[in-house]
Amino acid sequence: MIITKKRDMDAILDNIRNYRHVFLLGCSECATLCATGGAEQLEEMKTLLTAQGKEVTGMFVAKTGCQVLGTKVELRQHAEAINAADCILAMACGAGTQTAVELFEDKPVYTVNDTLFLGNMTRLQQFHERCSQCGECILDKTGGICPVTACPKGILVGPCGGCKDGKCEVSPDVPCAWVKIYERMKRIDQLQEFCNTILPPKDWSKNTKPRIRNAKETKESP
Amino acid sequence: MSLQEALESGKFVVTAEIAPPKGTNTDEIKHLLDLYDGRVDAINATDNQSAVMRMSSLALSKIVLDHGHEAVVQMTCRDRNRLALQSDLLGAHALGIRNVVAMTGDHVIAGDHKQAKPVYDVESVQLLQMIRSLNEGRDMMGTPLKGPTGFYAGAVVTPEANPLEPQLIKFAKKVQAGAKYFQTQAIYDITMFNIFMSHARKMGAKVLAGIVVLKNERMAQYLNDNIAGIRVPAGMIAELAAAPSKAEKLETGIRMAARLIRQLKEERICDGIHIMAIGMEERVPEIMKQAGLLSD
Numbered sequence: 001m002i003i004t005k006k007r008d009m010d011a012i013l014d015n016i017r018n019y020r021h022v023f024l025l026g027c028s029e030c031a032t033l034c035a036t037g038g039a040e041q042l043e044e045m046k047t048l049l050t051a052q053g054k055e056v057t058g059m060f061v062a063k064t065g066c067q068v069l070g071t072k073v074e075l076r077q078h079a080e081a082i083n084a085a086d087c088i089l090a091m092a093c094g095a096g097t098q099t100a101v102e103l104f105e106d107k108p109v110y111t112v113n114d115t116l117f118l119g120n121m122t123r124l125q126q127f128h129e130r131c132s133q134c135g136e137c138i139l140d141k142t143g144g145i146c147p148v149t150a151c152p153k154g155i156l157v158g159p160c161g162g163c164k165d166g167k168c169e170v171s172p173d174v175p176c177a178w179v180k181i182y183e184r185m186k187r188i189d190q191l192q193e194f195c196n197t198i199l200p201p202k203d204w205s206k207n208t209k210p211r212i213r214n215a216k217e218t219k220e221s222p
Numbered sequence: 223m224s225l226q227e228a229l230e231s232g233k234f235v236v237t238a239e240i241a242p243p244k245g246t247n248t249d250e251i252k253h254l255l256d257l258y259d260g261r262v263d264a265i266n267a268t269d270n271q272s273a274v275m276r277m278s279s280l281a282l283s284k285i286v287l288d289h290g291h292e293a294v295v296q297m298t299c300r301d302r303n304r305l306a307l308q309s310d311l312l313g314a315h316a317l318g319i320r321n322v323v324a325m326t327g328d329h330v331i332a333g334d335h336k337q338a339k340p341v342y343d344v345e346s347v348q349l350l351q352m353i354r355s356l357n358e359g360r361d362m363m364g365t366p367l368k369g370p371t372g373f374y375a376g377a378v379v380t381p382e383a384n385p386l387e388p389q390l391i392k393f394a395k396k397v398q399a400g401a402k403y404f405q406t407q408a409i410y411d412i413t414m415f416n417i418f419m420s421h422a423r424k425m426g427a428k429v430l431a432g433i434v435v436l437k438n439e440r441m442a443q444y445l446n447d448n449i450a451g452i453r454v455p456a457g458m459i460a461e462l463a464a465a466p467s468k469a470e471k472l473e474t475g476i477r478m479a480a481r482l483i484r485q486l487k488e489e490r491i492c493d494g495i496h497i498m499a500i501g502m503e504e505r506v507p508e509i510m511k512q513a514g515l516l517s518d
């Protein structure tokens with residue numbers, strides 16, 4: 001899921017200093033799990049804004065904030081509240097925020113969150129970055145552990161000389177990705193493959209932004 | 223004599239490391255180059271070592287070369303993508319530099335520009351492959367070059383890494399990718415180093431043992447606690463602690479380094495040493511003398 005973190009309230013208030021009427025838009029997926037855009041956080045935000053003299057004209061938790069068409073349909077029933085608002089506060093990730101930008105061409109939209117990474121929830125509200133969406137997955141070559149993400153250098157042949165007692169040079173709290181890959185491949189009986197593989201440099205042309213994907217195209221072609 | 227010739231001649235090779243200045247003034251560098259005249263086989267120019275911004279290693283290598291020394295350009299993958307690395311390699315060859323040490327490079331978080339975007343488009347093994355390809359007259363994409371490079375490629379290794387096995391596997395990959403010689407992380411424990419060397423000998427690459435002089439027991443402890451792959455044995459720490467004054471601790475550290483070098487040489491444990499003086503450059507001739515490497 002996409003991990004988000006609420007920004008400093010002062011920065012949020014500064015962004016909307018010229019607007020009094022605000023509509024709040026949350027998301028029931030990642031932002032809810034991250035406690036940055038669920039029903040509870042929208043209520044909290046409403047209280048905070050009211051205390052600051054703002055008026056919340058309405059609020060809604062979209063089912064999937066990054067799903068533009070679905071969100072558009074869902075928001076129809078809130079047209080009045082949105083019309084009455086001077087701006088929209090998006091309590092979602094950067095993509096969810098831009099759904100609102102796309103749907104409301106003449107209204108300012110501000111995000112409440114910083115979008116951090118694509119990660120897994122390993123414990124309640126504890127998130128770990130697992131994939132950097134590089135565009136060409138190499139998990140099949142690395143025992144299923146992603147060095148592009150788990151190694152701060154993203155290096156494809158490791159470990160580097162900074163690995164200390166199995167920990168990463170960047171932080172003693174972070175395990176060295178390449179020691180993990182080594183241990184895992186050894187455990188699943190792929191040590192020989194670990195020894196024999198020198199991965200080529202990544203093809204970053206697969207990462208040229210902005211990327212567009214039309215899944216329908218592939219489905220149709222056999 | 224080139225570094226390659228020196229290493230292949232079987233003599234006990236000595237290389238030293240110089241950090242480029244943080245600025246444009248090269249007076250101190252020139253003084254060090256004078257100091258090393260006739261005493262070392264090659265001089266390495268470090269590449270924004272510890273991710274601290276300094277003059278480029280390429281420029282310093284040229285200064286080293288012009289001074290009459292054999293130059294080794296260190297090249298990390300932290301600050302340059304594959305285009306920049308290749309073009310710097312072509313430039314280095316054109317300037318007359320024939321030795322390059324390929325390394326991944328410390329993360330920017332360790333340095334003085336922590337906000338910088340780290341590159342690591344390739345890492346050390348892939349950089350070695352790149353050098354081999356340029357040596358063969360082709361760029362990374364296979365496009366023929368107007369004139370190949372002629373580098374003697376080196377790399378780095380940590381003989382006492384923990385865990386050791388993945389480090390040894392990476393070492394093997396560096397050899398496979400074209401590394402002809404290695405500079406090691408600072409070593410202190412001959413027994414441990416011997417274990418590594420018995421492995422390294424099988425791979426056929428030349429090895430220069432890393433030498434860092436210990437100034438006192440605090441420094442030794444700091445290295446043990448904070449630097450990957452450095453293990454100063456307790457006996458050495460005790461020897462430093464027993465010295466009564468700051469000056470005597472330093473003399474003890476120098477004696478210990480000289481003793482280590484002497485043993486490496488006399489027992490032909492490795493092919494030479496790589497001295498990382500880190501501010502102690504003035505004492506290098508003295509260390510070499512005590513180790514029996516200089517006659518004067």
Ligand code: SF4
Binds near residue numbers: 135146
């Ligand atoms: S290699 Fe890593 S970053 Fe790339 S797609 Fe696979 S998991 Fe994601």
Ligand code: SF4
Binds near residue numbers: 155
């Ligand atoms: S210590 Fe391991 S995880 Fe950290 S940068 Fe080096 S190879 Fe990557």
